[in-house]
Amino acid sequence: MNPNLPMQMPRTQPFCIRISAGGLADADHARPGPIALWIKCPMPSPAKGPIRADRPRILLISSPDDPAAPPHDLAIDRPESVLIPGLVNAHTHLDLTALAPRPHDPALPGAFTNWADMIRRERPATHESIADSVRLGVRLGLAGGVVAVGDIAGAAGGRATLTALDTLAESPIHGICFTEFFGIGTRAGDAMDLLPALAERLGARPTGRLRPGLQPHAPYSVSRAVYERAARLAMEHGLPISTHLAETLEEGEFVAHATGAKRAFLEALGLWSDAELADLGRGEHPVEHLSPILGITPFLLAHLNDTDDAAIGTLARTGASVAYCPRASAYFGAPASLGPHRYREMLEAGVNVSLGTDSIVNLDTPDRISVLDDARLLVRRDGLDARTAFAMMTTRGAAALGLDPDAFRFRPGASPVGVAAVPVGGGNPDASVFKSDEAPEILLMRSDSCFCGAGPGTSNA
Numbered sequence: 001m002n003p004n005l006p007m008q009m010p011r012t013q014p015f016c017i018r019i020s021a022g023g024l025a026d027a028d029h030a031r032p033g034p035i036a037l038w039i040k041c042p043m044p045s046p047a048k049g050p051i052r053a054d055r056p057r058i059l060l061i062s063s064p065d066d067p068a069a070p071p072h073d074l075a076i077d078r079p080e081s082v083l084i085p086g087l088v089n090a091h092t093h094l095d096l097t098a099l100a101p102r103p104h105d106p107a108l109p110g111a112f113t114n115w116a117d118m119i120r121r122e123r124p125a126t127h128e129s130i131a132d133s134v135r136l137g138v139r140l141g142l143a144g145g146v147v148a149v150g151d152i153a154g155a156a157g158g159r160a161t162l163t164a165l166d167t168l169a170e171s172p173i174h175g176i177c178f179t180e181f182f183g184i185g186t187r188a189g190d191a192m193d194l195l196p197a198l199a200e201r202l203g204a205r206p207t208g209r210l211r212p213g214l215q216p217h218a219p220y221s222v223s224r225a226v227y228e229r230a231a232r233l234a235m236e237h238g239l240p241i242s243t244h245l246a247e248t249l250e251e252g253e254f255v256a257h258a259t260g261a262k263r264a265f266l267e268a269l270g271l272w273s274d275a276e277l278a279d280l281g282r283g284e285h286p287v288e289h290l291s292p293i294l295g296i297t298p299f300l301l302a303h304l305n306d307t308d309d310a311a312i313g314t315l316a317r318t319g320a321s322v323a324y325c326p327r328a329s330a331y332f333g334a335p336a337s338l339g340p341h342r343y344r345e346m347l348e349a350g351v352n353v354s355l356g357t358d359s360i361v362n363l364d365t366p367d368r369i370s371v372l373d374d375a376r377l378l379v380r381r382d383g384l385d386a387r388t389a390f391a392m393m394t395t396r397g398a399a400a401l402g403l404d405p406d407a408f409r410f411r412p413g414a415s416p417v418g419v420a421a422v423p424v425g426g427g428n429p430d431a432s433v434f435k436s437d438e439a440p441e442i443l444l445m446r447s448d449s450c451f452c453g454a455g456p457g458t459s460n461a
């Protein structure tokens with residue numbers, strides 16, 4: 001039973017909830033309190049946790065004692081908190097949540113390769129353990145105010161699996177679960193053969209709050225020809241598509257020169273084939289390497305730690321969205337090896353830059369998986385302005401996932417996907433949300449779908 005719901009609920013429809021707080025902030029504005037939202041929805045069903053409702057609609061944003069406000073059936077008061085929209089984590093790996101945060105020293109030789117080996121050895125690989133890990137990830141996401149994700153369902157043991165997709169579809173979370181696959185060198189042919197059936201299977205699934213998508217892993221594990229096939233199949237089956245791109249110095253070396261740790265790794269596993277030299281070792285930047293593919297359909301691209309002006313131009317031209325993962329970049333030492341991330345220049349160039357957490361393994365918050373903590377890092381470290389930080393963790397994340405950005409704004413008429421409260425004590429809403437280390441509490445979650453039709457990979461025709 002939801003402790004927020006009154007014992008005697010009126011039977012008349014619709015239900016009106018008044019949520020009042022000490023302030024309110026989103027991508028468009030910040031308003032000091034006391035302030036309240038009046039939200040109309042069908043009678044919410046009694047359940048544990050946040051109120052869940054179909055098609056909630058914001059009627060009014062005003063002072064809690066506004067005499068012109070509509071009558072409410074339920075009042076939720078958080079006078080010591082700032083209300084924020086539900087958050088979007090545009091890049092995460094919920095199936096790795098069972099691994100928990102791990103220490104990592106990027107300065108050690110072979111650090112990234114050793115880390116990736118650890119993930120391969122220790123990642124959940126059975127149906128039950130993957131489902132348990134995703135369920136834990138959902139709980140930790142909700143504990144961080146996250147209501148929508150771009151989740152990567154990893155290929156444990158090299159085999160694509162739909163377990164994470166099925167598990168997430170049963171959860172209250174919105175967004176996309178991208179099924180990941182590999183296919184390079186001696187395995188490129190297998191991937192080419194298997195991809196049509198995978199895309200058909202994903203494309204045929206019913207979608208509600210969660211859509212299936214495709215995720216070729218990265219340019220050092222997927223041949224360019226396999227990327228091209230995946231992008232065309234994604235278009236054909238209406239699937240969004242995502243990949244990891246320009247994450248490390250080693251990836252850049254592998255693409256430009258076909259040398260280094262990535263090449264050695266593929267050779268050690270018997271995966272390297274000289275046929276790859278048709279597309280690799282030609283001096284190209286990873287974004288340049290994939291630019292013909294990025295032009296087929298808009299991608300959601302994780303990381304982009306390593307970009308030059310030409311790469312940013314390509315991202316803008318192809319309509320790609322970026323999921324920047326600030327804490328993951330810092331954890332792997334990207335600023336030291338590749339320089340500061342150029343997310344602000346990307347935004348200026350018209351690229352949609354959202355925020356992701358990557359997996360819990362690289363986070364410093366064992367009790368939650370939240371892009372709010374990544375936004376706090378950017379505000380504190382880079383002096384990023386609050387409106388841009390809010391947009392990156394709400395409306396821009398929504399756009400990256402094909403969700404309606406208006407569902408992540410506080411405006412009369414909007415249908416919010418989530419309403420959360422950050423307990424901060426008081427003061428300027430923006431300053432207090434980003435100065436605080438407190439976790440948001442989700443008060444309300446929308447239970448119907450909030451896709452707006454167009455999304456990454458749906459169509460750019």
Ligand SMILES: [Zn+2]
Pocket residue numbers: 091092093152244302358359
């Ligand atoms: Zn990732």
